[in-house]
Amino acid sequence: MSNGVLVIGGGAAGMMAAIFSARAGAAVTLLEPNERLGKKLNITGKGRCNVTNDSERDELIANVPRNGRFLYSAFSRWDGRDTMVFFESIGVPLKVERGKRVFPVSDRSFDVSAALERELKRLNVRIVRDRAEALIIKDGRVCGAKSGKASYPADAVVVATGGVSYPATGSTGDGYRFARQAGHTIVPLHGSLVPLESDDGDCAAMQGLSLHNVTLTVKNQKNKTVYQELGELLFTHFGVSGPLVLSASAHMRDFEKDSYRLLIDLKPALDEKKLDERLLRDFAERSNQNYDNLLGGLVPHSMIPVIVRRTGIPADTKANSITKEQRRRLLETLKAFEIPVKGARGVEEAIVTSGGVKVGEVDPNTMASKLAPGLYFAGEVLDVDAYTGGFNLQIAWATGKAAGEAAALG
Numbered sequence: 001m002s003n004g005v006l007v008i009g010g011g012a013a014g015m016m017a018a019i020f021s022a023r024a025g026a027a028v029t030l031l032e033p034n035e036r037l038g039k040k041l042n043i044t045g046k047g048r049c050n051v052t053n054d055s056e057r058d059e060l061i062a063n064v065p066r067n068g069r070f071l072y073s074a075f076s077r078w079d080g081r082d083t084m085v086f087f088e089s090i091g092v093p094l095k096v097e098r099g100k101r102v103f104p105v106s107d108r109s110f111d112v113s114a115a116l117e118r119e120l121k122r123l124n125v126r127i128v129r130d131r132a133e134a135l136i137i138k139d140g141r142v143c144g145a146k147s148g149k150a151s152y153p154a155d156a157v158v159v160a161t162g163g164v165s166y167p168a169t170g171s172t173g174d175g176y177r178f179a180r181q182a183g184h185t186i187v188p189l190h191g192s193l194v195p196l197e198s199d200d201g202d203c204a205a206m207q208g209l210s211l212h213n214v215t216l217t218v219k220n221q222k223n224k225t226v227y228q229e230l231g232e233l234l235f236t237h238f239g240v241s242g243p244l245v246l247s248a249s250a251h252m253r254d255f256e257k258d259s260y261r262l263l264i265d266l267k268p269a270l271d272e273k274k275l276d277e278r279l280l281r282d283f284a285e286r287s288n289q290n291y292d293n294l295l296g297g298l299v300p301h302s303m304i305p306v307i308v309r310r311t312g313i314p315a316d317t318k319a320n321s322i323t324k325e326q327r328r329r330l331l332e333t334l335k336a337f338e339i340p341v342k343g344a345r346g347v348e349e350a351i352v353t354s355g356g357v358k359v360g361e362v363d364p365n366t367m368a369s370k371l372a373p374g375l376y377f378a379g380e381v382l383d384v385d386a387y388t389g390g391f392n393l394q395i396a397w398a399t400g401k402a403a404g405e406a407a408a409l410g
Helices: 012-023 041-047 057-062 068-077 080-089 109-122 174-181 201-205 243-249 272-285 291-295 301-311 324-335 391-409
Strands: 005-008 028-031 094-096 101-104 126-128 134-138 141-146 151-153 156-159 186-192 210-220 225-235 239-241 260-265 337-341 352-357 375-377
Touching (some): 005 012, 005 141, 005 174, 005 391, 012 028, 012 109, 012 156, 041 109, 057 068, 080 101, 080 391, 101 109, 141 156, 156 174, 156 391, 174 186, 174 352, 201 301, 210 243, 225 243, 239 243, 239 337, 272 324, 301 324
Parallel strands (some): 005 028, 028 126, 156 375
Antiparallel strands (some): 094 101, 134 141, 141 151, 186 352, 210 225, 210 260, 225 239, 260 337
C-alpha cells in the first residue's frame, strides 16, 4: 500500500488499531493532538485502569446494553482473555479482582499506556502531534485527512477519536464530524456511566458522605427493578455519584419517557427480621439514651439528622419509649432509603458517551464504513456502550484490532 494507514486518535482504540495495522504490515501514521497518548486511558479505574473483564464473547455482549450484538464478530475474535494475553505479552502483568475486573498488578494505568507506546515504537508507527480537521474524500473514497498545517494522505483511515465525555482529555466529538462528512448518521449523544441529579435536599445535606457495602436498587415508574448491586456511592450537592450510581445510570436510558427512584439498603447483610432483632437489642441495652444517639451506632454521623427527619421520631425520644410502629419506620428507612432521580448529569461528566456512529452503517466484521470506502471506525465513536467493569475498554481493544487489521489488508 503506497500511503499506508492513517489512524486518527491516540486513545485506547486508536493505539490498538495502529498496533494491529502495523503488525499486518502497513505503514502507519497515528495522529493525536495531546502531548501524551492514552490521556483518558490514564484516568480510568481511578488511575488503576480496568483493562478488561475476564470474560468470553457471550458474557461480554450481555454487558453491552446498547447494540451488543453488533460486537458479536469482534468479540468472537478478540475477547477478554485475548486482551489479557496481549497485555501480558507486551509487558503488563495483570490480576483479576471482584466481578472479573482485570487490572495491572502495579495498579498503575500509566504502565498500560506506556506498554502500548513501546509497542507502537517497536513497530515503527509514526506518531504525529496534530489535530485532524477534515477527511480527504475523492470520488466517494476516503484517502486521508488534513489539519490546519498539513495533509495526511492514506489508503485507509481509522477514526478512533472517542466520544464527547471527559472533553479535557481531547474527546471533543471530532469523529462525529468526520463521520457526517462521509455521509454517516450520528445517533443522538448523551452520557452513560454518569452521576445522577436529585431535587431531594437530603443529598446536599449529606454532601461528601460516602457509603460502603450498601445495596442500590433502581425502580422505574412501573416499580420494576432495572438495576440492583452491592457497592459504594457518594452524596453530592446535586444528587449522587460513585461506582454504584455510575453503573446504575447505564440502565436508566430514557428520562423523557420514564422516571426512576433509588432505594438504598443501608444494612444489606441483615434481613428485616435480623435487623429488627438488632434494633430491639440496641434499644434495650441503651434504654435511657436519646434516639439520635442510638442512631450513631447504625448510620454515619452526617446521616443522623436526615434519618431523624425521615422517620419523624423526635431526636430526644428515649430508646425505651420508642413504639413498635416507630421502630418499624426506622427499619423501613434503613432498608429502603429512597432518593427520587431528576435526571443525569451532562455528557461532559460521563465516563462514556452513549450514541454515535450508527452501527447499521458499519460492517461488524471489519468496522469498515458501508458508505465510504477506505473509512473505518473504532471505539467510543461508535454507538455502543457498556456497563462498568472493563467492558468499555474491551470494546475499544476489540474494535480497534478489527479496524486496524482490516484497514491494513484493504
